[in-house]
Amino acid sequence: MSHKLMTIAHIYDHNPMNCEPDNLKALCQKCHNNHDKEHRAKNRRKTISNKRIEKIRATGQLNLFD
Numbered sequence: 001m002s003h004k005l006m007t008i009a010h011i012y013d014h015n016p017m018n019c020e021p022d023n024l025k026a027l028c029q030k031c032h033n034n035h036d037k038e039h040r041a042k043n044r045r046k047t048i049s050n051k052r053i054e055k056i057r058a059t060g061q062l063n064l065f066d
Contacts, residue, residue, distance in 0.1 A: 004028045004029070005028065005029040006026050006027070006028060006029075007026070007027055007028070007029055007032045008024050008025070008026055008027075009024070009025050009026075009027045009031075009032045009035050009036070010023055010024065011023055011024065011025050011035070014036070014039050
């Protein structure tokens with residue numbers, strides 16, 4: 001017997017504070033990850049950019065090669 005991990009996805013806005021029933025859907029982990037793929041890619045770019053900005057603020061310089 002194969003087990004599937006079920007998760008609750010925020011379908012429309014990816015906002016964990018928005019728990020309205022029409023914004024939530026039970027998905028298996030694979031489908032949830034697929035649903036969030038584009039959103040996570042955007043956040044990843046923001047996170048990398050924010051880390052570089054913080055590094056500049058902290059040190060006054062940015063390394064060309066990290």
